Amino acid sequence: MTLTAPAATPAVAETAHPPRRRRSETRLTPGRALTLTVLVLGLLVWMVPFAWMLLGSVKTQREILQRPPTWWPQEFTWENFAVWFGQLNFGQFFGNSLLVAVVTVAGNLVFCSMVGYALAKMDFPGKKALFVVVMVTLMVPGVVTFVPLFVMVSSLGLVDTYAALILPFVTTPLGVFLMRQFMLGIPDPLLEAARIDGAGELRIFARIVMPLCGPPLATLGILTFLASWNNFLWPLVAAQTQGKYTLPVALSLYSTGQNATDYGLLLAGSVLVIAPIIVLFVFLQRYFIQGIASTGLK
8 A cells, every 4th residue: 555645735835935025115216216215315304414523523623623624523532531631520529410310311211100090090180181281381482491490499499409400390291191101001901800819009010010111111211311411502501610510511611711612512412411311322222212101103
């Protein structure tokens, strides 16, 4: 008796020989080529100021002001950075900016999450009215509240303190809105099961809700750090001594003399200001994109 092997089923044949990718998915069409060209040109135009800043930071003042200007430095000099790290006490300004930014980010992550959780998953009188207030506050320009905020801080005796630099921004309407929108997508049966098991709201918030909010927390952290790190007008008014100056304030005050602006010092300080932001975004960009995308779908 002769045994014959069964013929391969269509499913097995498809598994053994996966379909090739369609040519239309990899072929460079005219429209696709035009889109890539526009994006590349836009990227180059966007990078021109950063390249000029980076190259200008290692130039002398004479070379920066010469006409016609040159892109590549004729002679590299690290004197501008040496002035920041030596004469201008860069470490103190950097420490002030880092302290203010980190504490502000921590406050926003905690308090904005709490308010967002209450608005998304809890029922209480005035809930809708409170959310309307948050949305209205989100649309009010910060300059409108600048003077009343300074009067309040001055009345409390907090001028020229770290508290004056941190407390006004420890919670933001944008952070509340961002966390509330994401938490609306957390299944209610999951929270109800925890309540049936005897968990309180604080434990549910800390053990269940917060571990699920990785992407929006990363997004909120980046946005808050960026806003705090680059904040100039408020620290300029609230910090009245050198010991409380942040990097943007020091950059504006010490790069401009009585007669002229030291552009080399200004460009070197600009490099030092944006370097931490670039590093932070490179490490957290994946969570940032996820947080923005998932929040927009709610």
